[in-house]
Structures are given as structure tokens and as C-alpha cells.
Amino acid sequence: MDVGKVVGLRTLSGWIRRWSLARQMLALQIVVVGVTVAGGVVLTFLQTSELLVEEAAGKARAVTVSVADSPSVLAALGDSAVLQPYAERVRQETGVDFITIMSTGGLRYTHPNPAQIGRPFLGTIAPALKGETFTETYTGTLGPSVRAVAPVRDGDGTVRALVSAGITVEKIGVRLHGQLAGAALIGLLGLSTGGAGTYLVGTRLRRQTHGMGPGELRRMYDYHDAILHAVREGLLLVDDAGRLTLCNDGARELLGLYGEMDGRHVTELGLPPSLTELLATGENRTDEIHLTGERTLVVNVAVVRSGNRSLGTVVTLRDHTELQSLTGQLNAERGFADSLRAAAHESANRLHTVITLVELGRAEQAVAFATAELRAAQQLTDRVVGAVREPVLAALLLGKSAEAAERGVELMISPDTDLDDIGLDERDLVTILGNLIDNAVDAAMAGVAPAQVDVRLLTDESAFLVSVADSGPGLDAATAREAFRRGWTTKGDGRGLGLAMVGQAVRRLGGTIDVGRGPGAVFTVRLPLRGKGDS
Template sequence: MPAKRRTKLKTRMIFTLGLVSVLQTLLIGLFAGYYLSESLYNEIGQRALMVAKTIAASPAIINGIQQRNVEDLNTLTHTLATTNEALFIVIGDHDAIRLAHPSPARIGHSMADDDGDYGHKALVEGEGYIARAMGNLGESMRGKAPVLDPTNGAIIGIVSVGYSVAQVEATVQHYNFILYGVLGVVLLISILAAVVIASRFKRAIFGLEPEEIAGLFQERDATLQSVREGIIAINRDGIITTVNLAALTTLGLDEDTPVAGRPILDILPESDLMSVLSSGIPDFDREVWLRNKQMVVNRLPMRQGDDIIGVVASFRLRNELDHVSQQLTHIQQYADTLRSQTHEYSNKLHTIAGLIQLGAYNDALGLIGSEVSSHQALIHLLLEAVPDPIIAGCLLGKHNRAREMGLHLDIDPDSQMTDLPDNLPRDQLVSVLGNLIDNALEATRRHTGPNGRVQLSMTDLGQELIFEVEDQGPGVAPELQNQIFEKGVTSKAGHEHGFGLHLVRKFLDSWGGSITVENLSVAGGSRFTLYLPKKPTGRSPSCPPSDC
């Protein structure tokens, strides 16, 4: 069954904002129209009452009522109605009998026969009031006021002033036309604004739909959690915004620890993320201590335009990287050994085949015997002196590598390395020995050419394991002897060197060993002597410098 097609976000936003604008405009229009209508009716009523009170206080009106001068009162009310644009002005005596009215036939009759209201509140209570009623002249807003005798304050009559409701409704319609016109323009502007807002919002989220954003968020979270490196991100205020499970595990924090939303310095007081945030300079492959663990950290500032909005850091335990590096080193060593053996034996097999074809059988047998004897002697020496198969295999590989380079790796027949501590990491020891021998072979080949010799001697007597590697290279310059073990320092050309001896130093520091370097003669040659205690005395990789 095909998935239900969803309306696009832009369409939904325009429809929603447009609907809100329509409802808002409709409510405002209804309220404004109602308020305007009521205000106008009230204003006309107040005007009618004000005119009524003014007429009731006129001496001419008072005298006309007292003298019951109907003709003068009608003439006067007609003039006043015209002047005040009133529908009518009616005057009655204290019994609500009309003395003046626009229709002469109504004069002399009770005002109650018009709308049932004879002006009780004005004639009895003496108060002016406003009323809306249907009379013989049509529906009107009326203001009624009592006429008082100025000598004794007695109520002697009533004045009723009326304004046509049709006039009020015409005024209301006029103002409503203007009001609804303005509201229509406002509605149109609101709809256009909804289109603009929806378009800008859609561009701000790269044209994605909410469902697509949700999918990307889930994908991003899954990707973040699948990365084996710890990842922490902070915003410009130093607040943690993102952290993955690997980060919590690496830092030794509980998975339920509330980390997101807290300042980075509360979780990692020793963190340098704030300095990267202020400087904006990325930091790669920095070895640091975090929560008593040695780690390799990469820090990268996040930018929005020219502003730094945060920093993201990825980190991993240093020993994990060392383990990977050591595995790569072993693979390289195995590959070198196989390649050198293949190359060497291929040449010798070709030589033997040629001797047989020439009929020089004795020479072929002699070559085979010497080869077998040489290898048997080396293997016998390694089995006797170095029973550990990992170290013996490394030395055998380096021996074959030397022969491929046209050099000789001589192992002292008096060497002995049988008392190896069980907790000594063989892979690290092999990496250290391999680096020293490789450096010696390279230095010898560059200085003496073919047939140069590198000598190795080993002893496990006493409380230390001692390895000596002598080469026939140019030696180590005195000014480099104290720096040769620093990262990046090398006597070779190129930027890809200067790491092997640094790794040697790192291993020795962690185990508590030491190494010395000395030149053998003015003509050249150097000796590297490695000392490893059988019981480790150095700093543990999980111990920070301040605690060791």
C-alpha cells in the first residue's frame, strides 16, 4: 500500500498562518463593528438628551408651556429641530399631553399613545434619560428631559428630542465600509507575510520537511552513538550540547549521568575547550589527561559566518591508539620479513637452478648446504638465547631484511634473553627493538653501503634486560643526542621521520626503563643501549603526571 502523501510544510504554514489571519481579522472586524455601532447609538442618544435638556431650560419653552401657547411652541420646536438636525422635537405638559409635535393631529393627545412611554422618569422622578423606540415617525433614539418651573422647581412639562435610527445606521455602514476595507488590506498583507515567512523558514531548514528533519536527527543520533571515539560539543557559553555514549564510557561516567545542558568545566575541569572557543584555533592529535586518563584529543571550533558558535571535540584513550599502531607495526614487520625472504630465496633458487643446468652439481649442493647451515645456526642461536617466539620471530625477520639490503645483522652468540617478565608487553618490546634495528640498518646503509654490519647483543643477567645495537652509520651529532628521542626530531631528511625513537621513549617512560646513545669512533658508528627493569617502576599510562 503506497504511503499517504503529506502536504508540504510550506503549504501547511501558509494555510495555517492564513487561517489564523482570517479568523483574527474576522473577530477584530466583528468586535470593532459592534463596538462602533454601539458607540454611535450611545453618542446619538447622548446628543438627543443634551439637546432635550438645553431646550427644557429655555425660558421661551418654559413660558410657552406655562401659557400653553401651542402655536409658538410648534414654531420654536420646528426651528430647533431643523437647527439640530433632529427627526422631531416634542413638548408635553406635566400630564404628558402634547403641546408641540411635527404632526398637528398628534397635538393635544397623550405622549403615551406613541410608544407607551409618556416620560414617567422625567415627569415623576425629574431625571433625563435616553430611550430607543418605534414611533409614528419611525424608530428613533430619544432623549427626554423634564421642564422645571424656575421659581419653585416644580415639574411643569417634558421635552422629547429624537434622532432617526436610519441616520445612525447610515453612519455605521459608512464607517463599517472604511473599517472592513482596512481589515481586508490587513488580511491581504497578513497572507502575503505568511507566504514570505513560510518561504524564509523553508530556506532556513534547507528545504527539508519536518519528517525529513526527524529522520536526519535520528540518523545523526545513530551515527553519533555508533562512533567509537568519544564526542562532546559545547555552545558559545561553554554548555554541553552533544555527548555520545562512547564519551561517557571513555570518561568513566555513568550512562544515566545528566551531562547535556551542564557547563563543560563542571564535567571536565581540566578541559581546554574554552580556550579553543576563545581563540578559534583548531587543535589536532593533542595528548592530554582527562579524568586521570591519557587521551588523544582533536578539537575543532564550529563557525557560523565569522562567529564561533561552539567547539566539538573527539577523543580516544591513548593506549587504544598505541595498540592499533603496534598492530600496524607488526603487520609491516611480517610483510617486510616475507618480502625479504621471498626476494632472497627467489635469487638463490635461480642460482641453484642455473648451476644444475650448467652441470655444476657440487657447487649447487655446496650453496644449498651453506644456506641451510647459515639458517640452522641462526635458528639454533635464537632458540637457545631467545625462547620467546615473538621476539625470536622479529629478530629472524630483521636478519632477513638486513640480507635483502645487502647488510649483515650479527647477533652476539653469547646473548641470552630467557628471563623475560610475564607482564612485559611483547608487542611493545618488539616495536622498540624493531625501531632500533631498522634505524641502525638505515644509518649503516647510508654511510657504508653494501656489506655493512649491525651488531645486536642481549643479556638478562641481574635485575635488568639489556639490549645493545651498534651500527656503522655516521653517528649521532652531539647536539642531537639529548633531543633525538623527542617527537619529530630526526637526523634523516623529510617530514615523515622522527617518530620511531619517540615511541621508544614513551614505552621506556611507562615501564621505567632508560636508553643511552654514544658514538663509537670519530669515523662513525653509534651504540644504543636499552635498559629495562624486570619489574616495572615507571608511570602507569592511566596515572596523571601530578599523581605519580
């Protein structure tokens, strides 16, 4: 191939590749429609030509046979003065181009051109002499024609003469051109319609692809797919009908989704009710805390709009389980600090009392007062540390005791409490025990005096048992079922999270939690010990 042509083709190919996808599709569709219409016109032309030839051959054969079977032809054989007018009359009535009556030797008795009478017939006559009627295309005095030749028989069946009738190819061509003009008009109409439809499709495709080319779309898809699989945050796309259209790997892990999820309604995903309700509302939300079976998630929902029409929502999920645990631990530390502050405040008051008694010369009373206070504090410390040999939980109970005392609630440790190092996650244990005590203190303050909270910690062969009872008003069965739902609180502000986190931590450790009465609420948690019994 010529080097210039190769360079030209490469230049054209590069130029086309730079087109947008819509323009490439438009060009391709126009070519396809054009080729299809052109092929249809050519096919129509060939079929019409074949049909017209077959029609001409059939008509010539019918006229030939009719003339050959006419008694008047057999009676007037050899007499051109009689046969010529008859042949011309039949020719004009039937619309053929010639009727030739000839002798068995091929000499014409009739012809549209009288000058050809008496001259030899131009064409094949051998099959007719044998008694056969046949058709052929042959070039005679009038040019190429489709003709039929038939024998003229007498009463004995002897071939006495021959008859040929035909239609010129030129006349067939005139009819064919008329048919072709109609087919071309229809093809042009089809091409115009196809082109208009292709243009409309291309315009819509250009809007949908924002005028980008295949390469740009491919790169965008590759980046899109890579980002979806790379980010740790969860990403969900929910259409305006509430059906999931996209779910990345992070969302599957955070929500525990497995298998094919695309196209499923959010109510069919098996998510917690609060999260399902959030996804189904289709409203903007910012940094909402939601709990799944084992995770604490921060959820953001953004509505996507095109003009005034909602296209659905984009939902992002961030895992704050560890952060929430650390926050709980920090709250416990703050509780310890508050307890120390309260203890320091009380100690300062008591020290001032002791100093004042000394200044007043009542040294014995000062010593007795200080000894009693030291003995009470030491008894509480000894009782907690002696019963609870898990350092973190012991520190938590001491801090909560001081905090409860400051709020006017007596926190009592059950005499049969006996706890060693149990090997469970300390942060989850702090979350469970700390939140249960906090809620019990709040409930006790709402009940009748004296306000009390009883804590009992035990281990048996297979489980760690936590029991927290209060002297508050208690919970009925319906309220107890709702207590571990995110947002539930006795304060009515819809921000309750403590008991929901307790339930989540208990599930994470594979335990159970029950709510009873006695006389207030009694929360009992049972956590299986690792390597013992339940697992």
C-alpha cells in the same frame, strides 16, 4: 452525521495529508490570518456600534438638559406657536432628529412632524416626572431612537413639563456602516498583506523542505536518526564557522567525546592538534591517518557546497587501530623474512667459501671457517634466547639483528638484559620495540662510525623497562618533544608514523617514554606490569 458527509470529510482529510508541508502551512496560515482579520473586523464593528450609541445618548442628554433649563421654554409652556419654532431651530443646530416638549401628562407641544403636536408622547416619562434625567432606546413615531428625557422645573423646583431629544437608530446605523466600510478596507488590506507574507514564507519553506510532506519528513528523520546511531563509523558535521553541528555515537566513542558537543568549536573539543587543524581547515582530505590517545583513525573530509557557498564539511572516521597493529605485526614478520633472506644469502656465500676451500684441498681451513661462523651465529642466538624468554620479542630481536647487520649497523643486546613472560599485549610490545629499533638503526647510519644500536630489556617489581640507544647525532629537547607527533621524521617527507605509534602504544599500556642523550638518542620506555605497582 450523514454518511456522505463523513466520507467527504475523510476524503478531504486524506487529500490534505498528501499535501507538502509547505502547502499545509500555507493553507493553515491563510486560515489563521483570515480568522484573525475577520475577528478583528467583527470586534471593531461591535465596539464602534457601542461607541456610537453611547455618543448619541450623550448628545441627546446634553441637548435635552439644555432645552429643559432654558427660561424661554418655561415661559412659553403650552404655547406651541412659540415652542415649535424654537425646538426646530435647536434641533437643526444640534443635529438631533427630534426635540419634543410636552406636558406632564405627555401631550406634545413640539414635534418635527407638526401633525403629531397635541398627541401623546411615545416613551417612558415616569422617572422624569420624579425629577430624574434618563436615557433609553425606544420606538416612536420616527422609528427606533436613542433618546433622553428631562424635567422642566420652575423656581420652586416643581416639574412643570418634560423635554425629550433623540437620534434615530437608522441615523446611527448610517454612521456605523461608514465606519464599518473603513474597517473592512483596513481588514482587507491586512488580509492581503498577511496572505502575501504567508505565501513568501510558504515558498521559502517549500524550498527548504524540497516539497516533502510531514510524513516524508518524519520518515526521513527516523531513518536519519537510526542510521546515525547504528553505524560504527564516526560521522561529524562541521559548519563553515568551524562549529560542530552533528556528532554520532561512533564519533563520540572514537574521539572520546562526552556531554553536549553540538555548537562547540572544533578547537574546544580537546582533540589532538593534527586532527583539530584538519577539522578547522575546511578542505577536502582523503584517507588521512591520525592518532588519538589510544586509536589510529582514517579520516576523510568532504566540503559541502550550495552553488559557490560552502555549507561546511562532512567528516568520516574509521577505526584502524587493530588494522594498524596487525600491519605492524606484519611488518615485523616481513622483517623476519628479510632477515632470513639475508641470513640465507650470507649462509650461501659462506657455504660457497667452505666448498671452495674443500675443493682446493684445504679441509682444515674449511672446517675452521665453518665452525667460526656457526659459533658466532649460535652465540647471538644463545645470547638473545637466554636473555629474552618472551618468544615474540626474542624472534623480533634476532630478525632486527640480522637486518641491522645487513645495513652495516651492529645491534647489541645489553649483558644485563633479562626478560621473562611479562603478560603485556604482544602486538603493542612489537610496535614499541620494533619501531624504536628501526629509528635507532636509521639514526646510527646517519652518525659517525662504528654504527651501533644498544638494546636493554629489564623487569623490576612493578614495571617493564625498554631502553634503545644509538650512536647517531641525537635529538635536542625541542625535537624530542615533536618526535612523537604524527608526520615527524628525520627524512623530511612528513610521513613519519613509527614514533607516533610508539607513543600511542605506550599510552595505551599506561606507560611513559623519555628521550635522553648518550651520546646519541636514548629512548626509555617504562610500562607498568599488570597487577603490580602502577596500573
